[in-house]
Amino acid sequence: MISRNYIFSALLLMMALRSYAADYPVSSIPKPLVKYANAVIRLREHEVEIHSINKVTIREHYVITILNEAGDNHAYWTEHYSKLNSVDRIEGTLYDAAGNKIRTLKKSEIKDEPVSSQMTMVDDNRVKYHNFFHREYPYTVEYQSTRTESQTMFLPNWSPVPSRGVSVEKSSFTLISDIDYQYRVKTYNYPSKSIQSTLRNKRLEKWEVMQVPAAPAEYASPPIHEIAPYVSFAPTSFRIDDFRGDMSSWKELGKFQYHLNKGMDVLPESDKQKVAEIVRGLNFDEEKVTAIYRYMQEKTHYVGIQLGIGGWRPFPAEMVSSKGYGDCKALSNYMVALLKEAGIKAYYTLIRGGEYERDIPADFPAQVFNHVVCAVPLKNDTIWLECTSQTVPSGYMGKFTGNRNALLITEDGGKLVRTPRYRQSDNLFHSNIMARLDASGNLEMDVMNNYQAECSDDLHGRIHAQSREEQQKYLDKNLDLPHYEIKDFSYKELQNKLPVIEERISLTAANYAQISGKRLFIIPNLLNKWNSKLAIDTARFYDIDLQETRIESDTVTIEVPAGYRAESFPKPLDLQTDFGRYQSAAELNGNIIRYTRRLKLNQGRFPAKSFNDLVRFYDQMYKADRARLVLVKSE
Known part of the structure; x- marks a missing residue:
């Protein structure tokens, strides 16, 4: 018979060996999870x-292995806090490739700074963050944290795959609440049902994924967010600061916001007089809206104000x-109040801004907005x-706020509406270039470019x-010419509903054309060249998602030295595909080269x-x- 002392000694030995055993060796990561990955989430809980309606505890355990430099940005731990939430605990450990502990996080290493930027100047939000800044790959970091929220307006969402290039061994999300507490759930790309149980009068609901390869x-x-698992949560009843609300429907959420805004639209007498002065003599509401908007733009500037409930409630x-x-x-x-003074109904409108943000689902009311605009419904259109x-x-x-759902805040509650979508025929770029080529191949050109709607966003x-x-x-760095010098440039903005920017550039390009004996070689497309080249891929995983839609039209006129005739010209080209249409042609009349180009890019989802x-x-x-044409000097 084995003695109790022997068993006890064996247990002590096993515990001692366990204390020296590597916790997260990289060698234990399944090979399929390494493919396409810059980092592997080993465990995230x-x-x-x-x-209660005003207290939530969030505990997180996060272990991630960083495989290379591209994965370093996933090794950070960061958490924001303010008067509405606190960071209560943070522990961290750094491991080497074999899974051996290198060191633990010291409390003094945690940075604690205000959240601020050039655009946000009044803010009670702060951030705590840490990075081990280890650069011997691969390595593993582990963090455990606890924080407390004193509000339930915003519940955390679960996104187990944070980005491309990250695979997941195991990730889980558990929601614990009173049995009668009501919340709502919407899942995306989640293949199974949640696991539900009860424990000591508490309801537990758990979501979990395992062995998720990295998306290339x-x-x-x-x-x-369209291809990886994601689970969104929203309360029915909630509280933030001293305000209670209901978001079981968009209407109810709108009522809450309307209540927050109530009484905030009182204008001083000086503004009332100014509004009366502005609209005097204007006959149409659209003219009045534009004039008052211009007044507001000239009078004010943006400063972020995020103080407690002020992060969600407008200042007077x-x-x-x-x-x-x-x-x-x-x-x-303020804009809504100015228009109200002019007798024009306008609405404070919640929206989620961002060029590639997830759109707000119409069937899942939740406070997921990050921006506010003003909507003015008129007889024929909404401004x-x-x-x-x-x-x-x-x-x-x-692109920042177009083509997405937004929530109008009305006296009767919230109303979900759609912001304008800019079509291909709206997004226009037109270029007209007049150029002169001298006998040495040097080029002078005057450029007139017009950018409309989304084509103008970046330039604006x-x-x-x-x-x-x-x-x-x-301009000195970004024009598509080998050698050039900008002589002059200017911009003019046309304030239409679809904005237009006129760009004028005068420049010279030394040795643009190559001259060899009697021949002159020149690329007639002077500035607007397509720069994307792709490699053939026979193992494509995902559909093609083309976001841009626009029409480009270019006309280039080049005066060349007299005495040349055409020897070789590219043939006119007309490419018609599902992705768009491209047309180009060049001709020589006397000593004038005329080149035309037209490109229509289609937006849409196309099969892999x-x-x-x-x-x-x-x-x-x-x-x-980049096709060249060849001119030869006549005898």
């Missing part, structure tokens, strides 16, 4: 316990008027106003954010099997845009 970084593949219109600044909530509320911008024209939303941001010197530097057709389309455009 979220536990969210809802104690494929050109134009759908955003990660009187304050905006006297201070001359506000955040998106305050400025939109949308971006109140944080001093430069965007009345009625234009652009650049010309209003950069000084003239910075704009010059940008057609990817190599897209590769060929891009390749043909790339080559056509």
Whole structure:
């Protein structure tokens, strides 16, 4: 018979060996999880316990192995806090490739800083963060944290696959609440049902994924939130600060916001008089809206204000008027008040801004908004106003807030509506270039470019954010010419509902054309060349998601020295595909080369099997845009 002392000694030995055993050796990661991966989540456990309508505890255990430099950004631990939530505990450990502990996190290493930026100046939010800054690959970090929320308006969501290039061994999310507490759940790409149980009068609901390979970084593949598991949570009744609300429907959520805003639209007498002065003599509401919007833009500027409930409640219109600044909530509320004074009904409107943000599902009411705009429904159309911008024209939303769901806050509650979608025929780029080539191959050109709607968004941001010197530097680096010098440039904005920017550039390009004996070689497409080249892929995983839609048209006229005739010209090209259409042609009349180009890019979702057709389309455009024509000097 084995003695009790022997058994006890064996247990002690096993415990001692366990204490020296490696915890997270990289060698134990299944090979399928390494493919396409820059990092592997070994374990991630979220536990969210809802104690009451104004107290939630969130516990997290996070272990991730960083395989290479591209995965370093996943090794951070970061958490925001304010008067509405606190960070109660954080522990961290660093491991080497074999899974041996290198060191643990010291409390003094945790950074604690205010959340601030050039655009956000009044803010009680702070952030705690840490990074071991280890650079011997692979390595593993482990963090355990606890935080407390004193509100239930926002419940954490679960996104087990944070981005492409990250695989998952095991990730879980557990929600603990009283049995009668009501919350709602919406799952995306989650293959199974949750696991539900009860423990000591508590309800437990758990979601879990295991062995999820990394999604490869494929050109134009759908955003990660469309292909990876994601679970969204929303309460029915909630509380934030001293305010209670209900979000079982969009109508009820809107009622809550309307209650928050009540009484915040009182204007000072000076503004009332100014509004009367502005609209005097204007006959149409659209004219009045545009004029009042311009007044608001000239009078105010954006400053982020995130103080407690002020992060979700607008500051009074009187304050905006006297201070001359506000955040998106305050400025939109002020605009609504100004229009109300003019007898025009406008609505404070919640929206989720961002060019590639997940759209808000119509069937799942939740507070997932991060921005506010102003909507003005008129008889024939709705005018949308971006109140944080001093430069965007009345009625234009652009890529940041266009084509998505938004919540109008009305007296009767919330109403879900759709913001404008800019079509291919709206998004236009037109270029007209007049150029002169001398006998040495040097080129002078005058460029007139017109950018409309979404084609103008990036340029609009650049010309209003950069000084003239910075704009010059940008042009000096980014025109598609081997050698050139900018002589002059200018911009003019046309404040239409669909904004247009006129760009004029005068420049010289030394030795643009090659001269060899009697022959002159020149690429007639001077500036607007297609630059994307793709490789054939016979193992494409995901559909092709093409987001951009626009029409480009180019006309180039080049005056060449007299005495040349055409020897070799590229044939006119007309490529018609599901992805778009490309046309180009060049001709010589006397000593004038005339080149035309037209490109229509289609937006849409295309099957993965057609990817190599897209590769060929891009390749043909790339080559056509660089095709040379040859002129030979007449005898």
